[in-house]
Amino acid sequence: MALKHLLTSCSGFVLACLLAFTVQLYLFSPISPVSLELPPPSSSPLPQNNILQRVIKIGDGVLLKPEDIALDKEGTLYTATRDGWIKRLHRNGSWEDWKMLNSHTLLGITITNEGDLVACDVDQGLLKVTENGVTVLASHVNGSKIRFADDVIEASDGSLYFSVASTKFGLHNWYLDVLEAKPHGQLLKYDPSSNETSILLEGLGFANGVAVSEDQDYLVVCETWKFRCLRYWLKGDKRGQTEIFIENLPGAPDNINLAPDGSFWIALLKLTSDGLEFVHSSRAAKHLIATSGKLVELVSGLHKKATVVNVGADGKIIKKLEDPNGSVMSFVTSAVEFDNHLYLGSLQNNFIGKLPLNVA
Numbered sequence: 401m402a403l404k405h406l407l408t409s410c411s412g413f414v415l416a417c418l419l420a421f422t423v424q425l426y427l428f429s430p431i432s433p434v435s436l437e438l439p440p441p442s443s444s445p446l447p448q449n450n451i452l453q454r455v456i457k458i459g460d461g462v463l464l465k466p467e468d469i470a471l472d473k474e475g476t477l478y479t480a481t482r483d484g485w486i487k488r489l490h491r492n493g494s495w496e497d498w499k500m501l502n503s504h505t506l507l508g509i510t511i512t513n514e515g516d517l518v519a520c521d522v523d524q525g526l527l528k529v530t531e532n533g534v535t536v537l538a539s540h541v542n543g544s545k546i547r548f549a550d551d552v553i554e555a556s557d558g559s560l561y562f563s564v565a566s567t568k569f570g571l572h573n574w575y576l577d578v579l580e581a582k583p584h585g586q587l588l589k590y591d592p593s594s595n596e597t598s599i600l601l602e603g604l605g606f607a608n609g610v611a612v613s614e615d616q617d618y619l620v621v622c623e624t625w626k627f628r629c630l631r632y633w634l635k636g637d638k639r640g641q642t643e644i645f646i647e648n649l650p651g652a653p654d655n656i657n658l659a660p661d662g663s664f665w666i667a668l669l670k671l672t673s674d675g676l677e678f679v680h681s682s683r684a685a686k687h688l689i690a691t692s693g694k695l696v697e698l699v700s701g702l703h704k705k706a707t708v709v710n711v712g713a714d715g716k717i718i719k720k721l722e723d724p725n726g727s728v729m730s731f732v733t734s735a736v737e738f739d740n741h742l743y744l745g746s747l748q749n750n751f752i753g754k755l756p757l758n759v760a
């Protein structure tokens with residue numbers, strides 16, 4: 401009788417704990433999630449390959465997770481690393497620690513027509529870096545602080561277009577934006593003649609890479625967890641209008657770069673682990689996973705793959721290059737073509753991958 405009584409009170413206690421845990425999970429959850437639709441597997445008919453396993457590693461060990469890469473007209477390569485450096489590789493093969501920016505959150509970079517470097521910093525906004533030092537170009541928009549600037553590109557008139565990945569979450573917990581699956585991204589424009597910053601688009605699903613077309617008539621902005629990129633018209637009848645450039649990508653787009661032939665290179669992230677796709681349709685699972693970075697690691701497949709695609713100006717995939725299990729490169733965030741080579745940045749590897757395009 402005593403044992404039965406003990407068992408009853410124990411199971412009552414366990415139930416009460418479970419209930420309290422569940423209430424806590426929902427009440428104190430950092431996210432208010434909705435379901436995220438992943439692209440159907442049939443949307444990626446191109447065969448798997450391991451071409452990205454053939455990269456030559458450059459700057460191995462001296463480049464701490466170089467997220468983005470840019471080259472100037474002379475072929476000097478620039479990258480921003482996690483230790484706050486802008487490092488550059490001269491054509492003679494020597495690396496230089498060029499400028500220390502004292503930030504661990506440098507993301508997208510670009511080189512302007514005048515040869516200056518512009519960088520996105522998650523905490524400070526848009527920065528201009530020259531031989532003489534660093535200036536903040538844009539730190540606020542409409543009175544609000546710009547957080548999580550992600551990637552930037554200059555148009556031929558000197559305007560700088562840049563993305564804000566999320567106005568709600570930061571770089572350290574960006575995956576919560578994916579789990580929440582509500583669009584907090586923006587496309588901004590910095591006008592150098594007026595020194596003003598304006599919002600062009602809001603409600604983007606983690607606004608990430610930005611690139612301008614060869615003819616400067618449109619720009620492409622990628623929405624990471626929407627598995628698509630948008631075309632925003634800069635000129636012509638459709639000026640100011642937005643349409644889908646490419647959707648159902650075989651991965652979540654990060655940075656995008658114009659190729660010399662007018663096509664684009666887009667780096668794609670693996671946002672979910674195999675077999676755990678259901679998490680993106682379960683609000684309860686999302687609340688649970690949001691409680692711990694360890695659980696996020698379990699669900700995200702970022703370190704298990706690298707993919708880049710070459711997409712034509714017509715929005716069709718021309719080529720797909722992969723490291724299917726991430727054994728050489730994973731979490732590849734950018735792909736830049738220069739001189740018949742592809743340069744690959746990553747938030748996982750401590751080098752830049754260099755791939756001769758005649759083997760791809």
Ligand SMILES: [Ca+2]
Pocket residue numbers: 468469470508509510551552655
């Ligand atoms: Ca860039």
Ligand SMILES: [Ca+2]
Pocket residue numbers: 507508550551608609654655733
């Ligand atoms: Ca990015």
